[in-house]
Amino acid sequence: MTIRVLLFAAARDHAGTDAVGVELAPGATVAHMRAALVRQVPGLASLLARSAVAVNHDFAEDGRALGPGDEVAIIPPVSGG
Known part of the structure; x- marks a missing residue:
């Protein structure tokens, strides 16, 4: 199965795509x-x-099973003030 992984912030920058x-x-x-x-x-x-992962808009642990059609997002840590 192919899972579409959305990349945000620094992850998007490193990969050169969203x-x-x-x-x-x-x-x-x-x-x-x-x-x-x-x-x-x-x-x-x-x-x-160091990044959080969300599956279908909910934060997910590494043991969470993925299925066809799941939306996965990589959410890097943020800093700033």
Whole structure:
């Protein structure tokens, strides 16, 4: 299955795009998606380890299973004041 992953802020900057398609096996989890995304866009490795993930607008842990049609978003940490 192909999952569309939306990239925000620094993740978008590192990838040079605001979304990527990630091919995953059925039953894949958020952790599998993170690993596949790093293989596809190696420049995201350190940022992805610190980023939150949302699935269908809800924050998700690495063990959450993904299914066809899920919307995944990578939300990097923010700083500022």
